[in-house]
Amino acid sequence: MSILVTKNVVKRFDGHLALDNVSIDVPEGKIFGLLGPNGAGKTTLLRIVNQITAPDEGSVFFDNHPLAANDVFRIGYLPEERGLYKKMKIGDQAMYLAKLKGMSHAQALSSLKSWFMRFGIQAWWNKKITELSKGMAQKVQFVTTVMHDPKLLILDEPFSGFDPINVDLIRKEILRLKENGTSVILSTHNMESVEELCDEIALIDNARLIVTGQVHDIRRIHGDNRIEILYRASDPLDPALLEKTVFSVISQGKKDGSYSMTVELKDGHTTNEMLEALIPHTNIVGMNEIIPRMHDIFIKLVTQKEERQ
Amino acid sequence: MNIKKINLIVGREFAIRVRKKSFLIATFLTPLLMAALITVPTLMTTLKDNNQKNIEVIDPTGIGEKVLEDQEYTHFTFRREGNPEDYKKDFDTRNLHALCVIEPIEGNTVEVRMYSTGPVDQDIQRYVSRQISNEVEQQRLQSYNIPQLKEIMEDIRTDIPVKALTWTETGDEKETITEVYMAIAYLSSFLIYMFIFMYGSMVIRGVIEEKTNRIVEVIISSVKPVELMLGKIIGVALVALLQFFLWILLTAIILFVVMALIGTGAVTDLAGSAPQMQGGLAGTIASFDTGNGMLTGIASTISQIDFGKFLLSFCLYFIGGYLMYASMFAAVGSVSDAETDTQQFQLPITIPLILGLFIMMHTFQYPDSSLSVWASIIPFTSPMVMLARLPFGGVPLWQLLVSLALLFLTFLAVVHFSAKVYRVGILMYGKKVTWKELWKWMRYKNA
Numbered sequence: 001m002s003i004l005v006t007k008n009v010v011k012r013f014d015g016h017l018a019l020d021n022v023s024i025d026v027p028e029g030k031i032f033g034l035l036g037p038n039g040a041g042k043t044t045l046l047r048i049v050n051q052i053t054a055p056d057e058g059s060v061f062f063d064n065h066p067l068a069a070n071d072v073f074r075i076g077y078l079p080e081e082r083g084l085y086k087k088m089k090i091g092d093q094a095m096y097l098a099k100l101k102g103m104s105h106a107q108a109l110s111s112l113k114s115w116f117m118r119f120g121i122q123a124w125w126n127k128k129i130t131e132l133s134k135g136m137a138q139k140v141q142f143v144t145t146v147m148h149d150p151k152l153l154i155l156d157e158p159f160s161g162f163d164p165i166n167v168d169l170i171r172k173e174i175l176r177l178k179e180n181g182t183s184v185i186l187s188t189h190n191m192e193s194v195e196e197l198c199d200e201i202a203l204i205d206n207a208r209l210i211v212t213g214q215v216h217d218i219r220r221i222h223g224d225n226r227i228e229i230l231y232r233a234s235d236p237l238d239p240a241l242l243e244k245t246v247f248s249v250i251s252q253g254k255k256d257g258s259y260s261m262t263v264e265l266k267d268g269h270t271t272n273e274m275l276e277a278l279i280p281h282t283n284i285v286g287m288n289e290i291i292p293r294m295h296d297i298f299i300k301l302v303t304q305k306e307e308r309q
Numbered sequence: 310m311n312i313k314k315i316n317l318i319v320g321r322e323f324a325i326r327v328r329k330k331s332f333l334i335a336t337f338l339t340p341l342l343m344a345a346l347i348t349v350p351t352l353m354t355t356l357k358d359n360n361q362k363n364i365e366v367i368d369p370t371g372i373g374e375k376v377l378e379d380q381e382y383t384h385f386t387f388r389r390e391g392n393p394e395d396y397k398k399d400f401d402t403r404n405l406h407a408l409c410v411i412e413p414i415e416g417n418t419v420e421v422r423m424y425s426t427g428p429v430d431q432d433i434q435r436y437v438s439r440q441i442s443n444e445v446e447q448q449r450l451q452s453y454n455i456p457q458l459k460e461i462m463e464d465i466r467t468d469i470p471v472k473a474l475t476w477t478e479t480g481d482e483k484e485t486i487t488e489v490y491m492a493i494a495y496l497s498s499f500l501i502y503m504f505i506f507m508y509g510s511m512v513i514r515g516v517i518e519e520k521t522n523r524i525v526e527v528i529i530s531s532v533k534p535v536e537l538m539l540g541k542i543i544g545v546a547l548v549a550l551l552q553f554f555l556w557i558l559l560t561a562i563i564l565f566v567v568m569a570l571i572g573t574g575a576v577t578d579l580a581g582s583a584p585q586m587q588g589g590l591a592g593t594i595a596s597f598d599t600g601n602g603m604l605t606g607i608a609s610t611i612s613q614i615d616f617g618k619f620l621l622s623f624c625l626y627f628i629g630g631y632l633m634y635a636s637m638f639a640a641v642g643s644v645s646d647a648e649t650d651t652q653q654f655q656l657p658i659t660i661p662l663i664l665g666l667f668i669m670m671h672t673f674q675y676p677d678s679s680l681s682v683w684a685s686i687i688p689f690t691s692p693m694v695m696l697a698r699l700p701f702g703g704v705p706l707w708q709l710l711v712s713l714a715l716l717f718l719t720f721l722a723v724v725h726f727s728a729k730v731y732r733v734g735i736l737m738y739g740k741k742v743t744w745k746e747l748w749k750w751m752r753y754k755n756a
């Protein structure tokens with residue numbers, strides 16, 4: 001089941017392509033990471049999903065029907081460029097935004113009261129944004145994004161402006177919302193949170209979709225077949241003595257009282273063959289497949305792309 | 310378009326503005342100011358300088374002694390001879406307001422000079438000038454030795470006022486005073502100009518505020534940009550109408566209270582001075598005496614204006630003109646990051662507005678000139694110019710209808726293009742927009 005599908009979306013500005021045939025498929029009830037360098041077209045895609053702007057070609061489906069005007073009521077959008085009215089009381093503007101999302105006065109009030117309670121910010125109801133710190137304002141902003149219990153939550157750089165404690169709070173809230181069945185699109189440059197939170201990702205660069213899929217698949221696919229081996233010995237192994245057809249040694253070091261060695265398996269060979277080659281030489285105590293960080297995959301894919309051009 | 314959402318936006322825009330201190334201050338102080346403008350000139354006339362003023366007159370001709378009489382607060386003393394230089398040294402100790410010197414000169418006339426160490430009372434100068442001029446005129450006439458001169462003069466004296474009469478649609482004749490039309494024309498079209506300008510700027514500020522607060526993208530993820538734009542424009546219009554209504558109501562109440570306090574005697578004075586005040590505003594209207602004849606003239610003139618039609622037209626032109634200009638102002642606000650950089654795009658919009666005001670100044674003197682007629686039909690000037698023409702009557706119905714139709718059609722076209730600029734502009738930050746880009750945005754099918 002998909003909550004959101006874009007099919008061959010094209011968007012042109014002034015002759016240059018902002019989105020070039022982008023097709024993504026956001027599964028329901030999952031957290032979907034939308035990644036890409038600045039200016040890649042992420043914000044344009046998010047604006048199309050929010051009907052702030054329309055695609056030149058291609059189509060968008062929300063909850064298995066073509067995206068329609070009333071769908072904005074079931075989407076919550078936290079844009080990267082965000083803010084609140086400075087001179088309006090926080091409670092008043094939260095109520096206003098809730099009503100614009102189609103909620104009745106009573107619905108809006110009860111939902112906001114419970115969210116304010118949850119975040120421990122009831123006392124801010126009659127305050128103005130100017131009386132709060134940036135982090136506090138971001139909390140209010142988050143509440144106004146989720147107060148109408150959206151089916152799809154779109155968060156563009158949700159952690160910016162928060163201190164570590166509040167980053168943690170927001171992260172937990174996102175996971176809790178997911179538990180309750182909300183689908184989330186998370187656009188961020190923070191790759192640690194992508195690894196931690198996202199089930200699937202799409203990487204956009206230069207208006208094109210570069211890669212999309214499950215996070216663990218992508219990480220494995222982009223792994224270099226590297227393995228970290230821990231062994232116990234009086235002296236480090238001499239790489240010159242080792243077999244070179246199955247694997248090559250990348251680096252050596254010490255870790256937790258043992259020696260460590262990172263090797264790269266050569267194509268067509270298995271870990272078992274590597275172990276067979278190593279066992280005669282030393283006493284192996286541990287072995288780990290090294291899965292590349294999203295951070296490295298991101299940089300690799302984006303720079304590869306640039307080299308190709 | 311979603312009316313419910315527009316209503317919500319209108320409600321917010323209206324509520325935040327009428328709760329502002331500046332709105333309350335402007336709403337309650339302006340009527341006080343208006344009432345003061347109307348009543349103070351009347352009060353001033355009753356508050357004359359009532360210190361005793363002594364004036365010494367050196368008058369070898371004797372004319373002064375013959376015609377200058379002591380007034381309520383003015384006392385004249387006369388000398389046949391004397392030298393002004395003698396007064397110069399100790400003028401201040403003599404307790405004199407002024408020294409008046411009358412000297413006979415060539416051509417059977419006199420020269421009058423007034424010396425003083427300070428400004429000489431204007432009323433006294435006028436009095437002396439009038440009295441001595443009359444006397445010199447009399448003396449010169451007498452020098453022709455015409456028998457029965459006095460009777461002849463009485464006989465030939467004439468004063469023929471022009472009575473302006475207008476044929477009404479029913480064929481009646483009614484007395485009219487053109488100045489009253491001019492005052493109403495001026496006031497109503499100036500009000501429209503002022504309101505478009507004041508509240509148009511308010512729309513610009515509101516748009517820029519949402520941009521700089523970065524709330525605009527949050528809002529337009531729930532509503533369409535055109536809904537936000539229209540909601541803001543309509544909300545501000547309601548503030549304008551409320552303020553306008555309160556101004557009229559409060560000014561009326563204050564005037565009523567002031568009249569009651571001053572007493573009934575002053576009421577007629579006030580009634581007389583009100584058109585004078587408007588006349589002063591119009592700048593061309595000579596002051597005229599207050600009297601019962603005048604009052605009935607004014608009443609008769611005003612009664613001839615079809616007020617139902619005039620008020621309806623005023624409202625339609627106000628709404629149409631405001632909506633048209635405010636949509637353009639909203640587009641200007643959307644492409645600006647700060648109020649200071651609105652100038653580039655605001656200027657071309659304010660030029661037709663100011664042009665309308667200038668043409669209106671011409672129109673209320675020449676309401677049927679071809680400039681007036683054309684400018685009252687062209688939408689960008691019509692709100693001001695047509696309202697300047699209407700009080701005089703004689704505007705063919707077709708012109709009024711064509712003008713209004715054009716105004717509202719133009720409004721729709723302007724909203725269409727403004728909305729296109731607006732929806733792109735509000736999401737642009739830190740970029741200087743050029744006219745070429747604006748043109749491009751207007752042609753985007755889906756921004």
